[in-house]
Amino acid sequence: MRLHKQLDLYVQSALDGASGVTVAVLGDYCMDLYLHVDSAKSEISVETGLPTRPIGQYNVYAGGAGNVAVNLASLGAGNVHSVGIVGADMYGGELTRLLNREGVTTDSLFVQEKDFTTHVYTKVYQDGAEDPRLDMGNFNTVSAEMEQKLLDAVKSEVQRCDVFVINQQVLSGLYSPTFVESLVQILQHRHTATVLVDSRSLADRFPDTVRKINEEEARRYFAATTAAPTGSTAVDTPLDQVVTGLSRVWKTPLVVSRGQDGAIVCVNDTLTTIPGIQVPRPIDTVGAGDTLLAGTALGLAAGLDLPAAVHIGNLAASVTVRKLKRTGTASPQELRAAAKNTAYRLNPELADLPGRATWLAGTQIEVIEPISDKRPFRFAVFDHDGTVSVLRQGWEPVMTEMMVESIFGDRLHSASSSEIEEVTETATTFISDTTGIQSIEQMSGLVRLVREFGYVRADKIADAGTYKKRYLDRLEETIRERRELVKSGVLTVEEVTVKGAVATLHLLRKRGFSLFLASGTDHDAVVEEATALGYADLFNGGIFGSVDDADNDPKRVVLSRIMETVGADGARQLLTFGDGPVEIRETLRAGGVPVGVASDEIRRYGLNTDKRRRLILAGAHYVIPDFRDIGALLAELTGEKGGEKL
Secondary structure, eight states: OHHHHHHHHHHHHHHHHHTTOEEEEEEOEEEEEEEEEOGGGOOBOTTTOSBOOOEEEEEEEEEEHHHHHHHHHHTTOSEEEEEEEEESSHHHHHHHHHHHHTTOEEEEEEEEOSSOOOEEEEEEEETTEEOOOEEEOTTOOOOHHHHHHHHHHHHHHHHHOSEEEEEEOOTTSSOOHHHHHHHHHHHTTOSSOEEEEEESSOGGGOOSSEEEEEHHHHHHHHHTSTTSOTTOOTTTSOHHHHHHHHHHHHTSOEEEEOGGGOEEEEETTEEEEEOEEOOOSOOOOTTHHHHHHHHHHHHHHTTOOHHHHHHHHHHHHHHHTTSTTSOOOOOHHHHHHHHHTOOEEOOHHHHHOGGGOOBOTTSSOEESSOOSSOOOOOEEEEOOBTTTBOTTTTHHHHHHHHHHHHHHGGGGGGOOHHHHHHHHHHHHHHHHHHTTSOHHHHHHHHHHHHHHHOOSOGGGOOOHHHHHHHHHHHHHHHHHHHHHHHHTTSSOGGGGBOTTHHHHHHHHHHTTOEEEEEEEEEHHHHHHHHHHTTOGGGOTTEEEEEOSOTTSOHHHHHHHHHHHHHOGGGGGGEEEEESSHHHHHHHHHHTOEEEEEOBOTTTSSSBOHHHHHHHHHHTOSEEESSSTTHHHHHHHHHOOSOOOOO
């Protein structure tokens, strides 16, 4: 909860101060050109006898340092100045136009007439796949006259801006040895500007700056310094030691980005972990590092300290990676919305390495974030499917099959094996990332996937409600037999519930808990199944299911209602049990204690390792495979004697 509140404050501070800041960006100004081939219009060339590749659509975006500048402007920075070079070609003119359109000042974006071609990265997409990239500008030579013009511009900018960004991406750009040497001298005589450096190959050349590199680059630099312990390798060394060691050697603050795992910041030997943010796939990471850099620069210019500023950059990058097949930007509105719904990826190393697990003695309870103070608990929220009931076990492959067929439409039987593999992997990953949210929200995600893959004509794409009905009709075929077997007495309640779940409900009610059932499944279906299994009346706090309202997620509604009843302090008395990330994150945001139930729904007991990983990343304080050790868990949480097994 504290982290989410801090993020809200950081975003508010950065955006409130954005209009008054000045940021200059020196670097490799590039253009990203996207070409989408429409093979349906291909014909055989008369001249060559080869099939043509008709371009059905093309898009251009500012890339490299240009993307940093555009992202700063999009985030609301009042004054953004570009410092760099373009060629005397049509691409240079178009790139300048793109920058001006976004409000970036280009007075110091100079045109070199000879021996310099605008950097252009051409990305060709055909049948949903990306071909090898075509690059222009790899053979540039900066003239002595142009080098001096750039240095004069730098002298002016560093005296009037709040943050000066150095962005280096290509070896054949403007960063010659003589230019770098002169640049360093100028920076050492600046007044107050913070200098933020993001350099792929020259990060060790800029003293007295704030430096941003990625994890791979950090390990490479670390291996080349005396910071590496004798006999160790950069790969073997824990990342926190790598970051601290480099920061000490360079004597500067350091930001190390980690992709989906966020970033680590080191300032004066103090490490701060910036958690990654879970974004449902598919994603496009092109330009994400530029966005992280731009958001960090904006935060610093607005007066935030470095860790807080990196939070802004990390959040902004979580917005742009959702924008597929384009070099995306983030707006203030998108940043605020992302902060409101942030899904952090916590404890990634532990999630990926079960061997690091810590267990409560004599139990199968994995301790992730133990509570420091024992307390009485009065409220318990339970997810339903996979946490209490396993009637719907197997819903994931049913949804996957339906999604794949919907994405391909009439193209399903003519699709290649590689296309089917790509779509299936995308659907499977999306379902894994969104487990626990309302079915209607998942189907809204399916609509986006159908549109983005492009196999189905726009006028043939169904709405979320239609896709949901198709899914539920198929699922009903799967679970109807189980439901009838329970009604007839062939299957007992114990055979269709997680081990110890029903007994736990009775135990908690006996202890005076208020129990709530919250599910992403349709409300009527949840009530029907809980009633059929005989435990509906145990939920004296109520049963909450989906009502097809994306703005009123049942799990969020339940937690909000509890908070309204007992106040913020009541969160200390709240336990949540669930096998999906949504209820874990919502409980964490509310300030309660989330317990992940990593249930094997086929056996009804024992650990599901995939669920364990998802639950730890979502922020579970404890992970249990089933409820057999509920007594020991309650004793751990409350300090009361107990520990009986169910």
